[in-house]
Amino acid sequence: MYVITGATGALGRLAVESLLERVPAEQVRATGRRVGTLDDLAARGVDVRRADYTDPASLAEAFAGATRVLFVSGSDAGARLEQHRAVVDALSAVGTLELVAYTSILYAQTSDLVLAAEHAGTERFLAEAGLPAVLLRNGWYVENFLGALPVTIEHGMVGASGDGRFDAATRADFAAAAVAALTGGATAGDVFELGAPGFTRAELAAGIGQAAGRPVTYTDLSVEDYTAALVGAGLPEGFAAVLADSDRGAAAGLLAAPGDDLARLLGRPAQPWTQVVEQAVRAALVTP
Ligand SMILES: NC(=O)c1ccc[n+]([C@@H]2O[C@H](COP(=O)([O-])OP(=O)(O)OC[C@H]3O[C@@H](n4cnc5c(N)ncnc54)[C@H](OP(=O)(O)O)[C@@H]3O)[C@@H](O)[C@H]2O)c1
Structure with missing residues (x-):
């Protein structure tokens, strides 16, 4: 089962649509907080579940049986370290997990951007937990x-x-690249500067x-x-x-x-x- 978090947001929604071009809806689970916005996906056969990074019980349900997860970074800047810690903890309990792709920021470990600190912390959580992770370090x-x-x-x-x-x-290209990574274009340990x-x-x-x-x-x-x-x-x-x-x-x-990680994942120019x-x-x- 493919699970996409943040599917109620712009990037996650695009990722769900891109994924649905590659795999049947029964293999796709779309999650977020405002799940009422996902009714159309449910009608198309996508499994819709609430996942709130501040609610571990919701995360356990959202990730149950997951094999490949797109972990979209949250939007509550300043509160994300704790929230993402909870996501990593929940993923660590998923025995079926094969791959998790996290939407990070360019050069997360060396960037001194204010916004980079929570991404760097999340990347460390994923590594410390020993999860099979792919880092999608998205540019703007x-x-x-x-x-x-x-x-x-x-x-x-x-x-x-x-x-x-x-x-x-574009968000659409970052989303398509994330789906490419999740569906065979990447293996655990890969780091992409996109x-x-x-x-x-x-x-x-x-x-x-x-x-x-x-x-x-x-x-x-x-x-x-x-x-x-x-x-x-x-x-x-x-x-x-x-x-x-x-x-x-x-x-x-x-x-x-300046590299070509995005085009390589996409299999075409952005x-x-x-x-x-x-x-x-x-x-x-x-x-x-
Ligand atoms: N590269 C860039 O230029 C750039 C720009 C802005 C943001 N970002 C990052 O990339 C992410 C995706 O971008 P986007 O454009 O799709 O942003 P977005 O439209 O604001 O979507 C954010 C998504 O994160 C979900 N979310 C936020 N807090 C959450 C929580 N506590 N628990 C569960 N889900 C939570 C939201 O769920 P609900 O809507 O259901 O609450 C929504 O689905 C953003 O969240 C942010 O981390 C990157």
């Missing part, structure tokens, strides 16, 4: 940059990443401008000024600081992934970011 989603396109097109982009590259890929040929923020702004048919500027700020700009745009201070810290890391190369940007700009310009 291209979609992270496309949430406020009308504002970006109108006012330009700000950031603090300098000439740092984001070798970002990304696609990407962009600096200046290149991204230029690409958005090209798609929109008007120049879009990029203004590089200090980390402090970028944090303040994000707070000014309405983000909570803690979240703004984490985003600005990620730009700091990008400037230092922590979000670049979708080019320019294409994703073109589609998103077109959609943003027709949606008032």
Whole structure:
């Protein structure tokens, strides 16, 4: 039985859809907290179970009989070490487990990004438990940059990443790669640094401008000024600081992934970011 956690979220849902292209629905279990959002999958024959990383009993039920598990990192930043510890404990009790693939972050063990600490800790838990683990160290989603396109097109982009590259890929490609790893493309102990040929923020702004048919500027700020700009745009201070810290890391190369791990797992090149940007700009310009 394949089990996907976080199937109620964007990446996990895409992974379930990708998995269903490869194996029958009876072999797929989709889990998450808001399982009401998975009714359509249940109707297609997928086994839907609640799995809350803060509720060990739910994890035991979710993982019962599991052979291959996609462990999607949780979204409660700051609370994830304890939560992921519970997931690893629950997986350790599964006698049928053959492989667990964990969605980590680029260079988790050496990255000094604020966001990397919980991923590094989770990777250590998996190793200490002796689980047959594959580490999917995901780079940034291209979609992270496309949430406020009308504002970006109108006012330009700000950031603090300098000439740092984001070798970002789509969630769909990260999900397909995860499924490839789970269904035979990887073996226990494999570590993948996943990304696609990407962009600096200046290149991204230029690409958005090209798609929109008007120049879009990029203004590089200090980390402090970028944090303040994000707070000014309405983000909570803690979240703004984490985003600005990620730009700091990008400037230092922590979000670049020059290898070809993603394309090799996919068996094809990842979708080019320019294409994703073109589609998103077109959609943003027709949606008032
Ligand atoms: N690489 C990147 O650029 C990037 C960006 C953002 C996040 N991430 C990481 O990648 C993960 C997947 O990304 P995404 O876009 O799919 O995020 P998402 O749409 O926010 O989905 C997060 C998923 O994690 C589940 N989850 C969170 N806390 C949980 C808990 N305590 N117990 C059980 N499930 C829990 C959520 O379940 P419910 O919805 O049912 O509560 C949801 O299914 C995120 O959770 C985060 O760790 C990566």
